[in-house]
Amino acid sequence: MTRTVLVMANWKQQGSEPAVKAWLHGVNALELTQISRVLCVPLPYLVALKQQHSKLQSKVLAGAQLVSPWTGGAYTGEVSAAMLKEFAVTYTLVGHSERRQWLQEPAASRRAQIVALWQQQITPVLCVGETAEQYQHEQTFTVLQQQLAEVFDHLAERGPLVLAYEPVFAIGSGHPLSATQAQAVHQQLRLLLQNWYHAADCQQIPILYGGSVNSTNAADYLRYPDIDGVLVGSSSLQADSFNALCVAIQNAIRERRFAEV
Numbered sequence: 368m369t370r371t372v373l374v375m376a377n378w379k380q381q382g383s384e385p386a387v388k389a390w391l392h393g394v395n396a397l398e399l400t401q402i403s404r405v406l407c408v409p410l411p412y413l414v415a416l417k418q419q420h421s422k423l424q425s426k427v428l429a430g431a432q433l434v435s436p437w438t439g440g441a442y443t444g445e446v447s448a449a450m451l452k453e454f455a456v457t458y459t460l461v462g463h464s465e466r467r468q469w470l471q472e473p474a475a476s477r478r479a480q481i482v483a484l485w486q487q488q489i490t491p492v493l494c495v496g497e498t499a500e501q502y503q504h505e506q507t508f509t510v511l512q513q514q515l516a517e518v519f520d521h522l523a524e525r526g527p528l529v530l531a532y533e534p535v536f537a538i539g540s541g542h543p544l545s546a547t548q549a550q551a552v553h554q555q556l557r558l559l560l561q562n563w564y565h566a567a568d569c570q571q572i573p574i575l576y577g578g579s580v581n582s583t584n585a586a587d588y589l590r591y592p593d594i595d596g597v598l599v600g601s602s603s604l605q606a607d608s609f610n611a612l613c614v615a616i617q618n619a620i621r622e623r624r625f626a627e628v
């Protein structure tokens with residue numbers, strides 16, 4: 368099974384316009400054939416990303432960290448999916464745990480965001496994950512099932528999707544979940560998805576791991592069959608460390624595909 372391997376950089380509320388330009392310059396210099404790279408910048412930097420993108424003929428795709436649940440109109444502060452589309456955004460995060468935690472974003476909003484993105488042919492990257500307490504009480508499966516159900520039970524349509532599994536306690540903590548543990552959860556997630564997507568489509572949905580991924584541990588995850596890429600926060604901010612992480616992943620994929628033949 369060959370799914371798209373995605374390496375997504377999530378800058379969160381960090382960076383600057385010069386940093387976007389320097390990053391893209393550095394990252395673009397590295398030719399990679401087997402993975403797609405996506406940079407999710409704070410919204411104002413989509414302008415610089417688009418300019419630099421055409422200047423460098425970059426293969427790095429533009430991503431966003433949020434989208435309005437509304438398609439347009441008098442909603443102060445919101446940015447619609449159609450606006451993101453103008454800046455060539457191809458992937459957008461939905462339901463990142465930081466937005467769940469700090470902004471109490473409700474499930475209805477996540478659903479509306481996903482539909483709005485599909486209408487603009489932008490792929491939602493739905494983030495799911497349990498807290499440390501839920502993990503300790505062995506509630507991982509129940510929590511993930513609930514987080515998927517509250518979205519897909521209430522949506523009549525289906526569309527392209529990326530799932531990002533990010534245990535909350537692994538984000539920004541320097542304590543990632545081991546690759547073996549992540550694989551076990553990803554395998555369950557792929558099965559769970561069959562409640563809402565056709566089995567064949569579930570095989571095509573990339574499931575990314577996120578939470579303290581860096582250039583040293585990144586390759587471990589890609590050695591497992593249900594881990595199709597990573598969502599990277601702090602280790603994605605500098606072009607050098609991001610490049611090192613991508614090279615490690617590319618090598619791991621080569622080994623994995625060689626082993627599959």
Ligand code: PGA
Nearest residue numbers: 538539578579599600601
């Ligand atoms: P981290 O963040 O890599 O800094 O742990 C990951 C994320 O929040 O997507």
